[in-house]
Amino acid sequence: MKISTIDNFPTSPGVYLMKDETGGILYVGKAKDLRSRVRSYFTRSSDSRYHIRFLMARVTGVEYIVTDTEKEALILENTLIKTHRPRYNMNLRDDKTYFSLRMDMREEFPSLTIIRKVQRDGASYFGPYCSASAAREVMKQLYKLFRLRHYPLETCRRRGRPCLFYQIIQCAAPCCGLISEEDYGTLAEGAILFLKGKNRELLKVLKGRMAEAAVAENYEEAARFRDLIRSIEVTVERQKMVVQGGDRDVLGLYREGGDMEIAVLFIRGGSLIGSRTFSLCWEMDNAEGISSFLSEYYNRDVFVPGEILLPLQIEAPTAFEELLSEKKGERVTVIFPRRGMRVDLVKLADKNAETSAMEKRRAKEGSEQTLKELQQRLHLEGIPHRIECYDISNTQGLLAVASKVAFLDGRADKENYRHYRIRTISQADDYGMMHEVLSRRFKGDPSCLDLPDLIIVDGGPGQLNVLTEVLRELGITAVAAASLAKSRVMGEMTSQKIIRSDERVFLPGRKNPVVLRQNSAPLLLLARIRDEAHRFAITYHKKLRKKETVHSLLGNIKGVGEKRLKLLLRHFGSLKRVQGATMAELLEVAGLDRRTATSVWEHYHGETAPLHEQ
Numbered sequence: 001m002k003i004s005t006i007d008n009f010p011t012s013p014g015v016y017l018m019k020d021e022t023g024g025i026l027y028v029g030k031a032k033d034l035r036s037r038v039r040s041y042f043t044r045s046s047d048s049r050y051h052i053r054f055l056m057a058r059v060t061g062v063e064y065i066v067t068d069t070e071k072e073a074l075i076l077e078n079t080l081i082k083t084h085r086p087r088y089n090m091n092l093r094d095d096k097t098y099f100s101l102r103m104d105m106r107e108e109f110p111s112l113t114i115i116r117k118v119q120r121d122g123a124s125y126f127g128p129y130c131s132a133s134a135a136r137e138v139m140k141q142l143y144k145l146f147r148l149r150h151y152p153l154e155t156c157r158r159r160g161r162p163c164l165f166y167q168i169i170q171c172a173a174p175c176c177g178l179i180s181e182e183d184y185g186t187l188a189e190g191a192i193l194f195l196k197g198k199n200r201e202l203l204k205v206l207k208g209r210m211a212e213a214a215v216a217e218n219y220e221e222a223a224r225f226r227d228l229i230r231s232i233e234v235t236v237e238r239q240k241m242v243v244q245g246g247d248r249d250v251l252g253l254y255r256e257g258g259d260m261e262i263a264v265l266f267i268r269g270g271s272l273i274g275s276r277t278f279s280l281c282w283e284m285d286n287a288e289g290i291s292s293f294l295s296e297y298y299n300r301d302v303f304v305p306g307e308i309l310l311p312l313q314i315e316a317p318t319a320f321e322e323l324l325s326e327k328k329g330e331r332v333t334v335i336f337p338r339r340g341m342r343v344d345l346v347k348l349a350d351k352n353a354e355t356s357a358m359e360k361r362r363a364k365e366g367s368e369q370t371l372k373e374l375q376q377r378l379h380l381e382g383i384p385h386r387i388e389c390y391d392i393s394n395t396q397g398l399l400a401v402a403s404k405v406a407f408l409d410g411r412a413d414k415e416n417y418r419h420y421r422i423r424t425i426s427q428a429d430d431y432g433m434m435h436e437v438l439s440r441r442f443k444g445d446p447s448c449l450d451l452p453d454l455i456i457v458d459g460g461p462g463q464l465n466v467l468t469e470v471l472r473e474l475g476i477t478a479v480a481a482a483s484l485a486k487s488r489v490m491g492e493m494t495s496q497k498i499i500r501s502d503e504r505v506f507l508p509g510r511k512n513p514v515v516l517r518q519n520s521a522p523l524l525l526l527a528r529i530r531d532e533a534h535r536f537a538i539t540y541h542k543k544l545r546k547k548e549t550v551h552s553l554l555g556n557i558k559g560v561g562e563k564r565l566k567l568l569l570r571h572f573g574s575l576k577r578v579q580g581a582t583m584a585e586l587l588e589v590a591g592l593d594r595r596t597a598t599s600v601w602e603h604y605h606g607e608t609a610p611l612h613e614q
Helices: 034-042 052-056 070-084 132-146 153-159 181-195 199-215 219-238 286-298 317-328 341-377 430-441 461-473 521-554 562-572 575-580 583-587 594-605
Strands: 014-019 025-031 061-066 099-103 113-115 124-129 248-256 259-268 271-281 307-309 333-335 386-395 398-408 418-421 454-458 480-485 504-506
Touching: 014 034, 014 070, 025 034, 025 070, 034 061, 070 286, 070 317, 099 132, 099 181, 113 132, 124 132, 124 181, 124 259, 124 271, 132 181, 153 562, 181 199, 199 219, 248 286, 248 341, 259 286, 259 341, 271 286, 271 341, 286 317, 307 341, 317 333, 341 521, 386 430, 386 521, 398 430, 398 521, 418 430, 418 521, 430 461, 454 461, 454 521, 461 480, 480 521, 562 575, 575 594, 583 594
Parallel strands: 248 307, 307 333, 386 454, 454 480
Antiparallel strands: 014 025, 014 061, 099 113, 099 124, 248 259, 259 271, 386 398, 398 418, 480 504
């Protein structure tokens, strides 16, 4: 690593590090010509990149590291960004999980599975899908068309008879020998061709199999292929084809000052299957933003298509092509199109990025107005940008837990969600449990705590009194407090009409509650935060209760934790089968060694495990 004046920088590829007066790294960038790139930041020409001035005002030194190739510079840049996480580099935060469908044709009777991580293991991957439900919907349609197996073969074979999916013609029952391996392979290959968008080739194969079955006078089999062909033709008609074959990711860009919106359109097998947008804070120019996005996005466990279309020209696209080709195991091209169908696709992606940015701006403006109105109605000193809410969940004092949810500018801040196990209260005492949780949350020097603007507790005046008491004990005065009580049924039980009271907000030092207008934006926000805290608490409580139930059923077996309990139940299907399993059957469980299998057998049989069973 070297530091010098810009005139002494080499003209070779490398990485440069911009530092502030304390030596902290503000920005890491790559260049095929270090001297030219760094000099461009300090030029005083009529540069439209006014936002770069905010960065350059803090830069007091620039260091560089020379590399042999642009590809090495790209790899080194990724490594340094991950290590130092500079303030002005792109931090691609995406709270959505990526899902793909996986099928391995080397398996016996291949099946589809939903996975998060795409690996180079020889299997076929399809996606990505925006959610697990979207991927399951695709699988549901494929099961109707191709009758693939739904469950592991070992589980199905232990049943001894076909499952319900066979009865509704959504499984070919290979586990029971009701379809040959060759015929099942045709279905699996058909599913792959369908997912790849190779529908003409698929229909040609199926029509050939139908003809073969008809010649062999196997008319029932020929009729099944006929029905499958018709179903595929109807499904294909409903799809909107945008290009001729191939897998592509199309990037679109919209920029307003330091806010950058990037849209990615996913084209698989010629069909547009979905899109995703990313809102980013970016202080550098657009070309560097796209380059940084490519590095961050494709450095994760995502599907890499054969072609990536960009909205503008970037430096060193060849280096990206080499890296992505290595990751995919096939040739990948990164293109800035200038004419034809590809330009139309990029314009469509740009339009998606702009639309997304406009929608998020309107939502942000609406949230700001709601928070201002909430400030006025609750007589708060400042706008409650950060709100925390707490709730308790227990069953008659057992397995008591609490939840904390945080909202920032009207949106869930899930990184600051927390669960709490109640430690000091063993009976049903919601007030005592709330006191414990709040004391643990706000214990310490108030000046060092990350305090919210407003704290809400679920309940009425009692819960609010606990909150104010804890804040007073800990000397916290700069935080507003309130409680939100649910609506309740009013009138007599014999009344035919159910009348509910309004939801009420209780404030410290005020006897009567504040009643916000029903369905008003401030009340809906508070109710959403309260309901989210309740959901988060009860979900955790149910998880602990389920875990406790499983442990009580299986008992405290030496060497068997939660992970191995799941393996046993997944393999055998029920507790009764686990209890009646032989040593040989226990040893067949993947992930269970002989010592653990022996512990399980001896626990249920009350005697030493037989040595002769293998």
